[in-house]
Amino acid sequence: MTSSTPGPDQNLKVKMGVNPSRRRVRVIGRIRGFTSQESESFSHDSPKPWITVSKPEHHGASSETTLTLSFLDQFNNSRKEASYKLDHCYEQDEDTGTLFAREIEPLTSDVLSGGHASIIAYGARGSGKTYTIQGAENKPGIAVMTMTELLSKAEETGKSLSISIFEVQQEHAYDLLDPKHSEVQVLEDCRGKINLKGLSKVPVKSILEFQNIYFSMSNISKSAHKIPHEHTRRSHKCLIIHVLAMNDNSTTKLAGKMNFVDLAGYEDSRRISRDGSALLDRTNKSLHTLLNVVYALNANEMHVPYRESKLTHIFKESLRGTSHVVLLTCLNPHVCQDTLRTLSLVSRSCQSTNHVLTESVNNAKSSARFKMLSLQNSMKPFCTPSARKPAVSSLHLSAKGTSCVSKGRKLFEEGKNITSNQVLIFETRLPQDDCSDKKLEFVPETAAAVSPSMLKKASQDESTLDNPLALVPEGVVSQEKSIPESVAVSPSKLKKALQVESILDNPSAFVPDGLVSQEKSNPEFSLDPELKENDISAHKRSNNLELIPAVVCEKSPPQDGSVIRKETLNEHGSPPLSERLRQLSNSLKSFCSSTPLHVKMLDNGDAQHNVIEPKTPIFEYGARVTERSEITKYSSPWEMLSKRSSGMKDSLVQEYLRFLNSASKEELKGLRGIGEKRATYILQLREESPEPFKSLDDLQDIGLSAKQVKGMVKKMAGDLFS
Numbered sequence: 268m269t270s271s272t273p274g275p276d277q278n279l280k281v282k283m284g285v286n287p288s289r290r291r292v293r294v295i296g297r298i299r300g301f302t303s304q305e306s307e308s309f310s311h312d313s314p315k316p317w318i319t320v321s322k323p324e325h326h327g328a329s330s331e332t333t334l335t336l337s338f339l340d341q342f343n344n345s346r347k348e349a350s351y352k353l354d355h356c357y358e359q360d361e362d363t364g365t366l367f368a369r370e371i372e373p374l375t376s377d378v379l380s381g382g383h384a385s386i387i388a389y390g391a392r393g394s395g396k397t398y399t400i401q402g403a404e405n406k407p408g409i410a411v412m413t414m415t416e417l418l419s420k421a422e423e424t425g426k427s428l429s430i431s432i433f434e435v436q437q438e439h440a441y442d443l444l445d446p447k448h449s450e451v452q453v454l455e456d457c458r459g460k461i462n463l464k465g466l467s468k469v470p471v472k473s474i475l476e477f478q479n480i481y482f483s484m485s486n487i488s489k490s491a492h493k494i495p496h497e498h499t500r501r502s503h504k505c506l507i508i509h510v511l512a513m514n515d516n517s518t519t520k521l522a523g524k525m526n527f528v529d530l531a532g533y534e535d536s537r538r539i540s541r542d543g544s545a546l547l548d549r550t551n552k553s554l555h556t557l558l559n560v561v562y563a564l565n566a567n568e569m570h571v572p573y574r575e576s577k578l579t580h581i582f583k584e585s586l587r588g589t590s591h592v593v594l595l596t597c598l599n600p601h602v603c604q605d606t607l608r609t610l611s612l613v614s615r616s617c618q619s620t621n622h623v624l625t626e627s628v629n630n631a632k633s634s635a636r637f638k639m640l641s642l643q644n645s646m647k648p649f650c651t652p653s654a655r656k657p658a659v660s661s662l663h664l665s666a667k668g669t670s671c672v673s674k675g676r677k678l679f680e681e682g683k684n685i686t687s688n689q690v691l692i693f694e695t696r697l698p699q700d701d702c703s704d705k706k707l708e709f710v711p712e713t714a715a716a717v718s719p720s721m722l723k724k725a726s727q728d729e730s731t732l733d734n735p736l737a738l739v740p741e742g743v744v745s746q747e748k749s750i751p752e753s754v755a756v757s758p759s760k761l762k763k764a765l766q767v768e769s770i771l772d773n774p775s776a777f778v779p780d781g782l783v784s785q786e787k788s789n790p791e792f793s794l795d796p797e798l799k800e801n802d803i804s805a806h807k808r809s810n811n812l813e814l815i816p817a818v819v820c821e822k823s824p825p826q827d828g829s830v831i832r833k834e835t836l837n838e839h840g841s842p843p844l845s846e847r848l849r850q851l852s853n854s855l856k857s858f859c860s861s862t863p864l865h866v867k868m869l870d871n872g873d874a875q876h877n878v879i880e881p882k883t884p885i886f887e888y889g890a891r892v893t894e895r896s897e898i899t900k901y902s903s904p905w906e907m908l909s910k911r912s913s914g915m916k917d918s919l920v921q922e923y924l925r926f927l928n929s930a931s932k933e934e935l936k937g938l939r940g941i942g943e944k945r946a947t948y949i950l951q952l953r954e955e956s957p958e959p960f961k962s963l964d965d966l967q968d969i970g971l972s973a974k975q976v977k978g979m980v981k982k983m984a985g986d987l988f989s
């Protein structure tokens with residue numbers, strides 16, 4: 268492993284914060300120790316960790332740990348750094364006992380008095396998740412330590428304990444305590460109470476008894492017997508410790524719950540071959556959903572997407588309300604791209620400015636999230652005063668941020684220089700030290716423009732994922748350089764785009780609902796739907812523009828210059844499925860002839876505008892080759908054709924799912940296999956979760972067999988050529 272030996276220039280430094288955050292989900296890191304094998308590989312020197320923790324850095328009242336990554340850029344021999352935020356990070360010399368004493372032990376009293384707590388271990392493969400949760404020989408993990416603690420406290424208080432062990436794999440949960448490993452059904456009643464039907468509970472009276480069960484069960488993987496492919500064996504292993512109390516009438520009632528989740532190791536699906544990637548994507552999707560849930564909880568969002576994955580649905584009751592949740596991010600001590608990626612994702616999920624909002628600022632909570640997207644200090648003022656009036660601009664402010672809207676308009680009226688085809692993202696700042704002040708401070712200086720190519724660039728650059736706006740070249744607005752093909756992307760969609768890998772290739776699909784100009788001379792733009800009719804008229808007058816209600820909310824106008832005519836739109840304001848499929852077919856054509864992913868996206872030729880892209884060292888870990896080129900390397904036309912055909916198939920399926928997630932009842936009924944009853948049920952599911960259909964598997968929820976679905980998609984594809 269000589270090439271991967273960490274050198275002094277490849278150290279990941281962690282700056283620690285001390286003040287514990289008051290986020291709903293506490294996000295901590297743990298750098299795992301070296302294994303004896305790894306230690307031996309450093310024969311003449313003691314191993315140097317890739318990650319080191321630097322001194323605390325305070326950020327006012329809510330100081331956090333900032334991980335500063337620095338590594339050698341192989342191409343220009345310079346050092347690059349990136350920062351990640353966590354609440355705390357445990358170093359290599361801090362053992363599991365320390366972590367338990369500081370993070371977990373304090374939660375046990377609450378669990379015994381009826382509370383819920385969840386410890387979720389997240390990280391790349393081999394990063395020490397199982398070691399931390401379960402432990403190794405003579406090295407008990409936090410689950411074992413917790414059980415010891417709970418057993419002794421339960422005895423004192425007359426409570427009893429029982430456990431459940433199950434795994435979640437490819438969106439199915441299997442009971443590992445049941446010899447048949449039968450599937451567990453997740454049922455939710457009208458009050459949101461989750462019932463795990465078919466999940467066994469086994470009483471536990473001693474730690475020995477617990478260890479016997481836990482260690483034998485957690486090593487079992489149901490699918491190992493079923494499908495030989497490695498990726499299919501990736502599963503989330505879950506342990507629930509139930510605390511039971513006696514009622515007055517001597518019956519037991521559930522008092523508290525402590526959950527330990529050892530998540531499947533994160534692996535970048537872009538690296539994996541086609542066979543494995545679909546399965547891997549599904550596993551990664553559930554990891555992304557979990558982080559979305561963490562983000563939504565930390566941001567106090569109204570909608571938390573629990574139902575979007577089996578795992579988060581199962582633990583819904585233990586994640587919400589006053590439950591304690593600790594997201595433990597395990598970090599590899601050697602150079603590992605997946606560790607960077609997990610850090611990046613986790614860091615983003617905890618970057619909300621919200622810290623237990625009080626009533627008085629509750630109205631402003633959706634604005635608070637914008638801070639995360641507008642991001643920090645690297646932003647330079649973009650809107651320089653100029654005589655030139657903006658042709659058209661978009662406002663994407665908080666859902667109810669009317670005061671921001673008016674301030675934004677004032678900015679335009681004052682003649683700030685904003686070009687027509689750019690996106691503005693405004694930061695709205697909550698005065699943190701005075702939560703009683705309901706007013707939002709509008710900070711126009713942080714408005715910036717993002718084009719799809721920049722967005723794409725951001726997605727490919729680990730270090731800039733957290734700060735996409737920093738990609739916008741300084742002065743681009745004042746120099747009046749228009750950014751070709753830029754689209755309006757709201758901050759929330761921008762965030763989503765950066766989290767969901769599959770849509771990074773098509774950022775323009777995130778143009779939000781609103782109004783889109785179809786004038787050739789004025790590339791597409793959108794206005795915040797919140798703008799009232801007279802606001803729109805005012806814009807029309809001042810900008811001499813013809814605005815046509817554009818209903819192509821989910822798509823950018825066609826790349827081939829054609830215009831989607833108004834008459835092709837149905838009464839619900841969206842084009843019929845056939846029209847959407849035609850658009851899809853067109854964009855696939857252009858995709859096939861477009862630049863490959865690995866080609867540099869920002870090619871404006873101006874060196875000072877080029878984005879610095881830190882190159883993460885690529886290395887081999889065990890037998891796994893981590894080269895990204897795997898996916899973009901086609902050696903024969905046949906491989907190329909089959910790769911693209913599969914891409915088309917996937918896109919078609921995605922389009923179909925999107926249709927199910929968004930179409931009206933009448934439109935749904937237009938599909939073969941969907942009648943009145945099924946359409947009603949689909950609408951019901953959509954009320955519970957805005958996007959109930961994520962994969963074809965989800966169609967089983969509405970009683971469609973795989974064969975039926977295949978038949979439908981096949982017909983749709985056939986219709987394209989008829």
Ligand SMILES: Nc1ncnc2c1ncn2[C@@H]1O[C@H](COP(=O)(O)OP(=O)(O)OP(=O)(O)O)[C@@H](O)[C@H]1O
Nearest residue numbers: 299300301302391392393394395396397398531532
């Ligand atoms: N703190 C530590 N000190 C020493 N060795 C460790 C430590 N943490 C983990 N290890 C060792 O590192 C290896 C990988 O750890 P582990 O199996 O827990 O990783 P994992 O994240 O659960 O992997 P996967 O995602 O593949 O399940 C194991 O051999 C384990 O014993």
